[in-house]
Amino acid sequence: MxxxxxxxxxxxxxxxxxxxxxxxxxxxxxxxxxxxxxxxxxxxxxxxxxxxxxxxxxxxxxxxVGKLSRKDAEVVILRVGHLRNSEYELQQHRRLARSRGIDADLQAKIFEGPDADGLIDRHRVLITATDEFVMTRSMSAETWAAMTLHYTRKQLIEFCLLAANYDGLAATIATLKVPLDFPD
Missing domain, CATH: 1.20.5 (Single alpha-helices involved in coiled-coils or other helix-helix interfaces)
Structure with a gap:
């Protein structure tokens, strides 16, 4: 955190x-x-x-400027921030996500997880993949197959690098005790 x-x-x-x-x-x-x-x-x-x-x-x-849509990238970042309890990442990306079409309702669903009611299939798969990637450092064959229905090879590579970057960043922020930027 x-x-x-x-x-x-x-x-x-x-x-x-x-x-x-x-x-x-x-x-x-x-x-x-x-x-x-x-x-x-x-x-x-x-x-x-x-x-x-x-x-x-x-x-x-x-x-x-990546291959993932900015909205999908924010879904991944918000989920990583939630999984790693990184208030710094969440504080920054709750704001940025709103500007990329992720309102408070969708953010709550992202934090609830892949079984949240009302998620579109692509976001459900993306959240599941993020959970597996962050928690197990891999992805099941079933989740990988589901991801390939929504994303290109370049996007799949980028997903891995994005999730890994924000997971490592959460650890760096927690270890260095980077102060929050906003009082809320």
């Missing part, structure tokens, strides 16, 4: 000196984009300057 705001960060969010000019600018632009005083994840991760840039490009590719 992401650390509550009152828990001390193991690596506090950095400023210009810790981030360097490029990552500091990225942090400022990111904070403005999420409408927060700072983007804590960027202000922490950006302290490893080169690794942050490479990881950031990878994450941006998965989040913004």
């Amino acid at each position: 992401s650390a509550p705001e009152t828990a001390p960060a193991r690596i506090p969010p950095g400023g210009f000196r810790e981030l360097g000019p490029l990552n500091w600018i990225i942090a400022k632009v990111g904070a403005r984009a999420i409408r927060a005083p700072r983007f804590s994840l960027v202000n922490v991760m950006g302290q490893h300057r080169l690794l942050f840039l490479v990881w950031g490009l990878y994450g941006l590719m998965l989040l913004a």
Whole structure:
């Protein structure tokens, strides 16, 4: 779970000196984009300057220009955040998901799980696949077959990388105790 705001960060969010000019600018632009005083994840991760840039490009590719629809990507991210009890990921992606067509009702169904009433088949399969991938580090033959009915090879590869990225990110956020960006 992401650390509550009152828990001390193991690596506090950095400023210009810790981030360097490029990552500091990225942090400022990111904070403005999420409408927060700072983007804590960027202000922490950006302290490893080169690794942050490479990881950031990878994450941006998965989040913004991947082969999965933005809505399906958010379904996966919200489910991973829920499974890993990552309040930081959930706080960020509840907001982003709303802008991508996932209202509070659908978010509640994602959190309830694949057996929630009213899910479309594609989302039911996607949630099941996310659960299996995160919890077992694999996927059953049945779930894989169901995924192939909805997704191309490139999308299936991307699904694995997206789920793994956000699972690892949840662990990193929890370990480093990255502070929340919003009071809610």
